[in-house]
Amino acid sequence: MDTFFDEWPFISQVALVLFLLALSGLFSMAETSMLSSNRHRLRAMAHGGNAGAALAERLLKRMDSLLSVLLISNNLINTILPILVTGIALHIFGDSGLVLSIATLVVALLIIIFSEITPKVIGAAFPEKIASNVGWFILPLTYVLKPLLWFINSFVSRLMKVSGLQASTDNGVMSKEELRSLVLESNRFVSTHHRNILLNLFNLENILVDDVMTPRSKIEVLDLSRPIDEVIEQLETCYHNKLPVCDGDSERIVGILSVKKTLSLLGNAELLHEDFRSLLNEPYFIPSGTPVLQQMQFFQDNQQRLSLVVNEYGEVLGLVTFEDIVEELIGEFTTSFSNLSNDPHWLADGTYLASGTASLRDLNRLLKLDLPLDGPRTLNGLILEKLEAIPDYDVSIRIAGVVMEIVQFDEHGVKTVKLYQPLSQPNQD
Numbered sequence: 001m002d003t004f005f006d007e008w009p010f011i012s013q014v015a016l017v018l019f020l021l022a023l024s025g026l027f028s029m030a031e032t033s034m035l036s037s038n039r040h041r042l043r044a045m046a047h048g049g050n051a052g053a054a055l056a057e058r059l060l061k062r063m064d065s066l067l068s069v070l071l072i073s074n075n076l077i078n079t080i081l082p083i084l085v086t087g088i089a090l091h092i093f094g095d096s097g098l099v100l101s102i103a104t105l106v107v108a109l110l111i112i113i114f115s116e117i118t119p120k121v122i123g124a125a126f127p128e129k130i131a132s133n134v135g136w137f138i139l140p141l142t143y144v145l146k147p148l149l150w151f152i153n154s155f156v157s158r159l160m161k162v163s164g165l166q167a168s169t170d171n172g173v174m175s176k177e178e179l180r181s182l183v184l185e186s187n188r189f190v191s192t193h194h195r196n197i198l199l200n201l202f203n204l205e206n207i208l209v210d211d212v213m214t215p216r217s218k219i220e221v222l223d224l225s226r227p228i229d230e231v232i233e234q235l236e237t238c239y240h241n242k243l244p245v246c247d248g249d250s251e252r253i254v255g256i257l258s259v260k261k262t263l264s265l266l267g268n269a270e271l272l273h274e275d276f277r278s279l280l281n282e283p284y285f286i287p288s289g290t291p292v293l294q295q296m297q298f299f300q301d302n303q304q305r306l307s308l309v310v311n312e313y314g315e316v317l318g319l320v321t322f323e324d325i326v327e328e329l330i331g332e333f334t335t336s337f338s339n340l341s342n343d344p345h346w347l348a349d350g351t352y353l354a355s356g357t358a359s360l361r362d363l364n365r366l367l368k369l370d371l372p373l374d375g376p377r378t379l380n381g382l383i384l385e386k387l388e389a390i391p392d393y394d395v396s397i398r399i400a401g402v403v404m405e406i407v408q409f410d411e412h413g414v415k416t417v418k419l420y421q422p423l424s425q426p427n428q429d
Helices: 002-006 010-036 039-047 051-060 063-093 097-125 127-144 146-163 176-184 192-206 228-237 273-277 292-302 322-330 360-367 379-387
Strands: 242-246 253-258 285-287 306-310 316-321 351-355 396-399 402-410 413-420
Touching (some): 010 063, 010 127, 039 051, 051 063, 176 192, 192 292, 379 396
Antiparallel strands (some): 306 316, 396 402
16 A cells, blocks of 8 residues: 555645545534534424435434444544555655654644544534535445444444443433523523513413412402392493302302303393393313413313312312413513502612512512412412411511511501512612
8 A cells, every 4th residue: 555655646645645634624523513413403404495404314313323434434534644644754754763753743733633623613613504514425425334334333232232221212302401491591592572481381380270360359250149230230340251150149159151241231121130140151160279281271172261260168269261371471461460569670769569469470570589489379478477477567577588568457468568679689670
């Protein structure tokens, strides 16, 4: 081989060495770009019509064959290069130990700089772009080297089996926490609003209907035992689409009335209670502690939009609608916050005036707090749990790093609370 190479013109010998260095660098760049590329991004590029990305995704499905082709080709070139460079050095400077040492050092530096470090840095910097282009010359090599690949991969598989190792078969499938981290780091590509929706979607599986329901004390109920004039007046001034209906006993809901269906009756002069009873739909009761995702599936399967939440004794605790669940995902539909201050942000002086009935989840989301959610669901409930009594005087308390000053209270509980922004939080306008 040396004799044959020595017969080449000097320019041809140098050109061959440079070509092999570049080819080795190309294999190193291909290896790094393939291993560093994001498979989900490659899949998106492939779906967008990028044939090179589709080919790269196909090659990555057989990681053993891909690595074998790249490593065999690269190592074969890196084995030949020292021989060629040494031959050139001996031809120019003669046969001596010093020449061999210098030639070995030179070829090592050339391989490290031009065939390893530089191309791998480039491959890591532009993984998907390079991976979607290098597959076209890797694919033919997989067919040319197929017999050798079969032998090597069979040997490696047996060796791993003997060693008790098992190759991963998840094909890059991401876990829920990995996907959550990806969403959190996607601020350059996804708007804050859309990112929050995605994060809320992850949280839905940990949310119960109790977290999103309207509590019993805030439910408007139509009592059909009242005089017909009062019933009609309530329907005319009602701003809800559906009303739970009782018949004397406010704790026993007998049906759900669609307010829209009653509009055609309200013009009649002689209306009776029975006219409204005939329009009642059967109420749907769900147990407290039902996961929100399960309830959303129930709404979809049964074409329902409202359910009543009951405890183990059958007592109504609250009401949950399909809109309540959607709002948990995308936020409030309106800008009015009946249970919070008009402006859902810290004031310039770092305070916030909140209703005692304010939801802890809403306060955490709107004010960037970390109030505990594993117990009471309202600010009043959290304070009463901490104090273990209904306060009979103005008092301040610190919970989860938030100073709370009780401004207004009565014999039933805390009505109004002034919150003070934690010092670690930046002031919001």
